[in-house]
Amino acid sequence: MGLQKLWLKINGADRMVVCDTEESLARVLRRQGLTGVKVGCDAGQCGTCSVILNGELARSCVKQMKTIADRSKITTIEGIGTPNNLDPLQQAWITYGGIQCGFCTPGFIVSAKALLDKNPNPTRQEVRAWFTKNRNICRCTGYKPLVDATMAAAKVMRGEATMDDITYKVPADGKIYGTRFPRRESGIARVTGLANYGDDMSLQMPEDTLHLALVIPDVAHAKIKSVDYSEALKMTGVAGVVTAKDVKGTNRIAFPIGHPRAECTGLERPIICDEKIFKIGDVVAVVAADTRDHARAAAKAVKVDYEQLPQYLNQLEAIMPDSVQIHEGANNIYLKWPLKKGADTKEIVEKAENVVEGSFYTQREPHLALEPDCAQAYIGDDGMLTIQYKSQFLYGNINMIAAGIGVPAENIRIIQNETGGSFGYSVSPVTPAYAAVCALALGRPVSIVLTYPEHQIVTGKRSASNSNVRLACDKDGKIKALEYKLCYETGAYVEYTQILLLKSLVCMGFPYYIPNIRGVSMAAFSNFSYCTTYRAFSFVQAFTASESIIDMMAEKLGIDPFDFRYKNIARPGETSSTGHEYNEYYYHEMMDMLRPKYEEAKKRAKAESTLAKKRGVGISIGAYILGDPTDHASVALELCKDGSFVNHNTWQDVGQHAEGSCLMLTYEALRPLNVPLEKIRLEANDTKYSPDTGLSGGSRMHYYAGAATIDAANKLMDLMRKKDGTYRTYDEMVAEGLPTMVEGYASSPQGVTKFLDANTGQGFAYHEKLYSIYMAEVEIDSVTGKTKVLKATCVADIGKIGNLQGVEGQAYGGMSHCVGFALKEDFSDPKKHSTLRGAGILECEEMPDEIELIWHDSVRKWGPFGSGGCSENFQSSFHVAIINAINNAVGVRIYELPATPEKVKAAMEAKATGKELKPEKYYLGLDLYDELEYLDAHPVPDEENF
Known part of the structure; x- marks a missing residue:
């Protein structure tokens, strides 16, 4: 040094x-x-x-x-600017939706400033090229809003517009619901660089804070013989090494699985491994030292002696007949859920005029949040174990770790740090569990910040999937039967598995009328990573198989894929794959809206395609579901002495515009009182003070938190209302002994839904659906096989739109993840894919700048002010539209994602020799009919709320 x-x-x-x-x-x-x-x-x-x-x-x-x-x-x-004197770039970032999680925002604004200093009048393409050249990455916005903001700010800086022109104004009628209402205080903090994220909070911790480093053996499956940390204890600054023996509780992260067919409990996951290592990235010890550098140096000195066991780095290896059990007492395929609708399909398929079949693979998708995982833990002045983390499920995380760390749930407090992106992974409380265990074992405050390679191997991923599918159709192009086996690779541990499979049962064949279905959805262990939630959880994998096989049948019949879908989309009164009747159902109207765009796109692709650059158009149906039978949320609303109102909630903001939506909903709910916007504020995401609003995921939060906010507002206004119709002040409420804070509540409508039957998959599990149709226009380089997405079009119905800026941001961001998933993102090699670029994160010029969103307007009768959910819908299936467009352009289908240039080129070369690169049917255990026969012979009790 x-x-x-x-x-x-x-x-x-x-x-x-x-x-x-x-x-x-x-x-x-x-x-x-x-x-x-x-x-x-x-x-x-x-x-x-x-x-x-x-x-x-x-x-x-x-x-x-x-x-x-x-x-x-x-x-x-x-x-560049201050909260009281924003630069045009900072104001534009707020107004044009440049902020979602905000972690990339300071870097982008600085980059845009450097560009405009050199070129004050850039084109959109020059802005995109600049961000790409300088490696400015955004995982949230899909880049378009960032270019919009740069162009708008440039006008102000050239004197062609004013700051007032690029600043949001409340409409004259006072109604902000349905407008592009931006972030307020948190937006200013983000654009000025003053928002404190996890690593920033580590700098705020007291001097006696210990910094943690993980000991992660380079093995995926092994018995632990010993952990020797004697040398580490001698190193500079080391205060201790925590192993499984120091954990005060059960040392398990609890994720109970209640499906009656499950062969495991969901209690298999150690916090710190004690007897076995189950996956790449498992932790056997945590080193605590006075600095992060000292801790990391000492972690390298810990010696782990182990006996390596057979390691299965994908589910196809794990489910072979001679594979050993990863978790004792459970087969590596540990859950199977059959779907049976209509008549037995075997004879129908054998006699059908047209049959297509395919085998499909979707990769593990890394979330690629820009902020690596980090947490702090300490005993607060109230005696509670306090954890600060980027959680998107505060109360859920408490329940997952309480028994494991040995602290009653009521004595654990979690505060959400500013969150630099999550997209689902921070539902899993892995890093906070390490922090909590060490704070308790060492009796001092602790902070942990993972390196990005550590983040990649420690955190969960979207599960990989393998599927075999057959579709049968009559001579007129009407679908008669569907058969499938779909297996999700959930890695070493169980998280939300039964929900993963349940959603697949709803999705396979959606939204078509298919009278006869036989299928089975399965979950399998492996020693590679673990499955956690990710936007459009389960639907991404299921739609890959379902929407690909639909396109393949259209091609076989010589019918335009648009027309084939239009013919087979269910009509009201026809039944879904899980047997409930479709109603309030808009796909035909939405397809009518898309048809002229589709016809124009086909003409454009034909006219602009050359020998060197082949162009194509693909479509896919998308959707998502919310409103399971047990879902609920609580929100508290408080009237303060100065006449202001405070909304207390755990609507975790992970970049999805929770702040703006919550303020809009509260403002709208209190409209009878004419409360000024500046008189409403939020106190959120601290479990000591905020009620349980549930998970920020599954597109449920605006829906349930909004309804709970309305309920709270109505209850509070009922208390405030006098007989003459005027309203009491705070002082009058107190004088009359009336409460000034009430709790609102929302839940799924009772008696409407019930979980799907464990033996047949039939039922009505979700009362609300979100609808979308996607169109991708692509260009393929005939020499390299590289695919470029030129334009993205989406027709969507999500009910009444509450915050247009927020919804557009979720659409752009979700579709950008689809582009990455379709073409380049992967996590199959822990070394190659340990970095953002190595894992294939999408850069600015790789996302189309031309994105067209078309809204079909409808009302959700149980949603707040007619709104539904939003986010998941926009990541459900655009990736399949891209794969279908590749086939339309060059006549080859990519069955195994991602569609890298090498795969596309190899498929084109094979086609040139009269061959097709098509995977053999995946080995997924018994033949479908044998599988179903076995499951029929071993029925399980069907419990309503398993």
Whole structure:
């Protein structure tokens, strides 16, 4: 280590710093309190750390101090604008939806500033090229709003518009519901770099805080013989090493599985491994030291002696007949759920005029949040174990870890940190469990921040899937039968498995009328990662098989895939795959809206296709469901002495615009009182003070939290209302002994739904559906096989739109994940895929700038002000439209995702020789008919709420 003293002009002020020559500029700036410089990948791949260095944009996380000249000039986000004096770029980012989770926001604004300093009048393509060249990555927005914001700010900076022109204004009628209402206070904090995310909070912790580092053996399946940490204890700054023996509770993360066919309990997952390592990324010890560097150095000195066991890095290996059980007492296919509708399909399929079959694979999809996982834990002044984490299920996380760490749930408090993206993975309380265990074992506050490679192997992923599907159709193009086996690889542990399979039963064959279905959805263990929730949970995998086989049948029949879908989409009164009648159902109207766009796109593709660049058009049906029989939410609303109102909730904001939506719903619910917007504020996401609003996932939160907010507002206004129709003040409420805070409640309508039958898959499990139809226009390079998505079109029905900016952001972001999933994102190699770029994160120019959203307007009768949910719908199936468009362009179908250039090129080359690269049917255990015969012979009691 060599130290140097430098004078740096930071944001216009001369500052002296003393630093290690090997340190990064990002670390030095953050130590100066400039935490607007975010560190995500710590490898120069995401741009969250962007600064302007001597007039040039630089990624400060890979800029070592020995390369920084004395008297260098540095501009960070803190030097561009302040909360009371925003720069046009900062205001535009708020107004045009450039902020979702906000973790990338400071880096993007700094980058845009550097661009506009050089080129004050860029084209949209020049902005996109700049962000791509400088590796500014956003996982939330789909990039379009960021380009919109840059272009709008540039107009102000050129004098062609004013700040007032790019600032949201409440409409004259006072109605903000259904408008592009932006974030307020949290938006300002994000665009000025003042929002404190997890690693920023680690800098706020007291001096005696211990920093944690994980000990992760490089093995996927092994018996632990010993863990020797004697050398680690001797190293500088080390305060202790925590192993399984130090855990005060059961040392298990609880995710009980209640399906009567399940062969496991959901209590298989150790917090710190005691006897066995079950997967890549399992932890056997945690080192605590005075600094992060000391902890990580000591973690490398821990020696783990183990006996390696057979490791199965995918489910096809794990389910072979000679494979050993990963969890003792449970087969590696540990849950099977049959679907039976109509007549037995075997004879129908054998006699059908037209039959197509296919085998499909979807990869593990990494969430690729830019902020690596991090948490803090300590005993608060109230005696409660307090955990700060980017949780999107606060109360759920408490229940998952309480018994495992040995603390009663009522003595655990979780506070949500500002969250740099999640997309589902932070439903799993893995990192906070490590922090909690160490805080209890060592009796001191702790902080843990994972490196990005650690984040990739420790956190969960979207489960991979394999499927075999057959579709039968008559000579007129009407579907007669569907058969399938669909197996989800859930990795080493159980999370939401029964919901995963339940949703697949609803999705397979949706939304077509298929009179006869025989299928089985299954879940299998492997030693690679673990399945956790991810936007459009389960539907992504099921739609890959379902919407691909639909396109294949249309091709076999020589019918346009649009027309084939139109012919077979269920009519009102016809029944779904799970046997309930379709009603309030809009797909034909939505397809009518899309048809002229589709015809134009086909003509455009034909006219612009060349030998070198082949163009094609693909479509797919999408959807999502919400409203299971047990779902509910609570929200508290408080009247304060100054006449303001406070909404208390655990509507966890993970970038989906929870703040804006919550304020809009509260404002709208209190309209009879004419409460000014500035008189409403939120106190959210602290379980000590906030009621349980449930999971921020499954597209449920606006729906249930909104209804609970309306219920709370109505209850409070009923208490405030006088006989003459006027309303009591706070003082009058207190004087009359009336409560000034009430709790609102919302739940699924009773008696409407029930979970699907465990033996047949029939029933009506979700009372609300979200609908979408996608169209992808693509271009294929005939030489390399590389696919470029040129335009994305979506027709959607989600009920009444509450916050248009928020909904558009979820649409752009969800569809961007689909592009990445279709073409490049993967997590199958823990070394190759340990970084953002290695795992295939989508860059700005890889997402189309032309995205058209078309809204079909309807009302959800149980939703707040007619609204439904939103997010999941927009990631359900656009990826299949892309795969179908590739086939339309070059006549090859990609059966195994992602459709990398190598796969597309190999398929085109095979086609040129008269062959087709088509996978053999996946081995998924017994033949479908044998499987169903066995399951029929072993029925289980069907419990309504398993």
